Amino acid sequence: MTASDAPVLTPVVGTLHALQVPIPYPMKTVTVLLDKPEDGGPVTMVDTALDTPEAQTAIAAGLSELGLGWGDVERAIITHHHPDHYGLAGVVEARSGADVQMLDVEIGRGERYWHLWEEWLPGHLKHMRDHGLPQESLESMGADNRRGRDRVQPAQHVTPLREGQNVTLTGRDWEVLWLPGHADGHLGLWNAEGGMLIAGDAILPRISPNVGLYAYTRPDPLGDYLQTLGKLEALNPAQAVVGHHGPVMTGVQARARELRGHHHERLDFIKAEAGREPRSAYDLSLAMFNRDLNVSGRRFALAETLAHAEHLRLLGQLYRTWQEEDGRWIYHA
Numbered sequence: 001m002t003a004s005d006a007p008v009l010t011p012v013v014g015t016l017h018a019l020q021v022p023i024p025y026p027m028k029t030v031t032v033l034l035d036k037p038e039d040g041g042p043v044t045m046v047d048t049a050l051d052t053p054e055a056q057t058a059i060a061a062g063l064s065e066l067g068l069g070w071g072d073v074e075r076a077i078i079t080h081h082h083p084d085h086y087g088l089a090g091v092v093e094a095r096s097g098a099d100v101q102m103l104d105v106e107i108g109r110g111e112r113y114w115h116l117w118e119e120w121l122p123g124h125l126k127h128m129r130d131h132g133l134p135q136e137s138l139e140s141m142g143a144d145n146r147r148g149r150d151r152v153q154p155a156q157h158v159t160p161l162r163e164g165q166n167v168t169l170t171g172r173d174w175e176v177l178w179l180p181g182h183a184d185g186h187l188g189l190w191n192a193e194g195g196m197l198i199a200g201d202a203i204l205p206r207i208s209p210n211v212g213l214y215a216y217t218r219p220d221p222l223g224d225y226l227q228t229l230g231k232l233e234a235l236n237p238a239q240a241v242v243g244h245h246g247p248v249m250t251g252v253q254a255r256a257r258e259l260r261g262h263h264h265e266r267l268d269f270i271k272a273e274a275g276r277e278p279r280s281a282y283d284l285s286l287a288m289f290n291r292d293l294n295v296s297g298r299r300f301a302l303a304e305t306l307a308h309a310e311h312l313r314l315l316g317q318l319y320r321t322w323q324e325e326d327g328r329w330i331y332h333a
């Protein structure tokens with residue numbers, strides 16, 4: 001059997017199907033969900049992938065397997081604003097008039113970021129520079145950000161969803177959850193009777209979802225994420241549909257505990273390193289991610305280190321001082 005004979009869609013539950021859409025990132029694919037309900041409810045896409053020709057082809061193939069085209073999509077629910085989940089939102093909206101929906105928190109922060117991008121990019125880069133990113137890396141990081149921006153088509157209008165409200169998918173009720181950390185307004189959809197969670201990147205089976213502090217994020221993303229892990233542990237879903245390395249994972253409760261332990265280890269590491277030798281978050285990130293990384297890998301490493309350092313600072317376990325001569329923040333015990 002060749003790859004082209006492989007089924008395009010994986011059934012998830014009822015009329016809900018998962019599509020593995022290629023993305024030019026290390027995870028290789030992102031999960032896009034398609035629902036064509038039998039009861040006449042809206043044809044729905046959950047997440048839209050990045051705007052590349054390969055992703056558009058894969059989504060068209062998935063739609064066609066359900067007897068649909070782009071113009072039939074009536075609703076697009078987006079788990080969070082990251083380019084690999086949100087990139088085609090504006091294209092889906094333009095081709096079908098679909099109602100694009102996100103959690104209210106995410107519209108006000110992440111989604112708006114794409115519209116105000118030209119204003120926000122300098123602030124984003126300054127934030128990285130203030131935390132120690134060397135001047136020579138700033139330009140390549142700006143260029144890398146621009147490449148990512150080119151693959152995002154923001155929606156003209158986004159309808160807010162609120163935590164606790166119900167949406168109907170595959171003829172069932174799903175409760176809207178707020179799962180912040182990986183993104184400020186990360187949304188989950190929870191079907192209690194089936195014990196199933198649509199999780200996006202809030203939890204992933206093989207990699208630790210990046211938890212990063214950027215110029216435009218809430219002040220303590222790691223604190224948010226540790227609370228989200230507690231929420232997931234208490235919810236104890238039988239299955240979760242995940243954004244990468246899925247489409248479906250089990251053992252969410254154990255994975256949530258494992259990820260919490262992982263972040264606690266990193267907190268201990270940062271606290272010890274900054275205590276031993278006061279340093280910028282960038283220099284701490286070189287110690288925590290002590291390997292060769294490309295420019296976007298370095299950005300994630302810095303943002304992730306910063307999320308840990310700031311969490312410790314907000315807990316009163318670490319301090320930071322502005323160093324005038326180098327123009328950067330230094331973390332110390």
Ligand SMILES: [Zn+2]
Pocket residue numbers: 080082182201
């Ligand atoms: Zn993401």
Ligand SMILES: [Zn+2]
Pocket residue numbers: 030082084085201243244
């Ligand atoms: Zn993702």
